[in-house]
């Protein structure tokens with residue numbers, strides 16, 4: 490899973506835990522949380538702030554070092570406006586709010602959020618939101634924190650875990666939209682600043698917003714946030730921003746107005762357990778954002794032994810060892826995982842990067858006599874490389890297994906289909922996996938009779954000879970089988 494607030498700039502130190510610049514003074518506390526500005530909401534007792542949004546250049550686009558001073562006159566107070574908790578977003582503004590807004594499941598924690606317009610509406614429009622978390626992190630969770638030489642803390646399994654197992658769910662302490670750079674109506678234009686000064690200005694503004702959010706947290710949550718690692722002490726990030734950039738995991742789906750997959754389409758979330766998972770390019774867990782429970786779910790991507798460290802990948806799987814370590818620079822370490830140490834790993838990953846995922850659509854229209862065998866061979870080859878590289882959490886695994894499974898079903902080959910079903914069944918985090926996949930793990934299962942491809946199954950020979958039979962088998966097109 491992508492991590493948020495990735496970037497590559499370095500600069501002068503600000504000590505961890507020191508007050509953020511121009512942080513507003515705290516107002517009296519309400520319940521366990523403090524609110525620096527704003528009225529109490531009549532429904533939830535919470536307060537909400539709206540802050541004017543300014544354009545923002547992401548840190549990941551920045552390459553500068555060290556910290557650049559922003560000229561005097563740019564250090565203005567943030568403009569915050571009160572807004573009733575029950576109301577939706579205001580275009581052009583960002584809001585500080587707490588999720589779930591109302592009806593939080595008893596005893597479950599809430600998350601402080603910095604949202605752009607539209608994010609609240611995503612959640613308000615979700616039927617049944619919020620759902621209770623499954624395997625919520627707690628005393629019974631099969632995990633524990635332990636010191637790892639040279640890495641700080643890490644998370645370890647306390648018992649053996651099965652591939653596909655949901656190890657724990659954790660609601661974030663804080664979710665922040667990427668690209669938060671609020672100012673006020675009296676804020677001078679940043680156009681006269683150099684790019685580096687603009688980036689520094691944005692970092693300073695984010696620090697101020699995070700200070701407001703921290704003031705809204707109860708003491709326990711605030712302490713949990715401040716205890717997280719900061720790998721950005723010297724790059725111009727304030728202490729709160731440094732923590733967010735070190736620990737943030739991508740939260741997709743909350744920016745409907747932004748093109749999916751682009752940097753600003755994500756928010757970033759942190760929490761005390763999930764943020765302790767160290768990186769490996771051959772990771773054994775996969776964090777997955779679950780919107781209905783507003784939580785991160787952490788799945789085992791392969792069997793994990795008791796006392797083994799849980800690791801996730803902070804960066805995309807693709808790329809050579811050198812390239813991956815380039816991308817990891819902002820986290821301030823050099824990866825020493827099994828793949829990074831294996832001189833043959835680059836060749837395996839480059840084969841995967843350069844070859845297309847096996848495509849059912851391509852197979853359907855492939856009328857060469859051995860199209861089925863070729864597709865299945867390629868699926869086997871790619872799966873072998875993926876497993877050899879410890880990339881069971883990669884999206885490619887699903888594509889490969891799903892293509893091979895479907896072809897086997899279409900050929901009436903339950904024996905091989907069941908082997909692929911077993912591989913798909915461990916990919917619990919991927920919404921594309923059909924819920925009934927477990928019933929295909931037994932090759933004698935009745936489930937095969939009910940599969941739409943099986944019902945129309947052709948004998949292997951016909952499929953090998955006639956691609957039109959394949960089209961008919963999956964109900965594509967209206968070509969007759971004989972002509």
Ligand SMILES: C[S@@+](CC[C@H](N)C(=O)[O-])C[C@H]1O[C@@H](n2cnc3c(N)ncnc32)[C@H](O)[C@@H]1O
Nearest residue numbers: 640641642718720736764765766767768820822
């Ligand atoms: C999200 S935190 C992970 C938890 C962290 N180890 C801690 O003590 O809280 C990310 C930071 O942990 C350290 N880290 C993570 N993976 C590492 C690895 N494979 N090797 C060395 N340091 C690592 C780096 O300092 C990185 O910036």
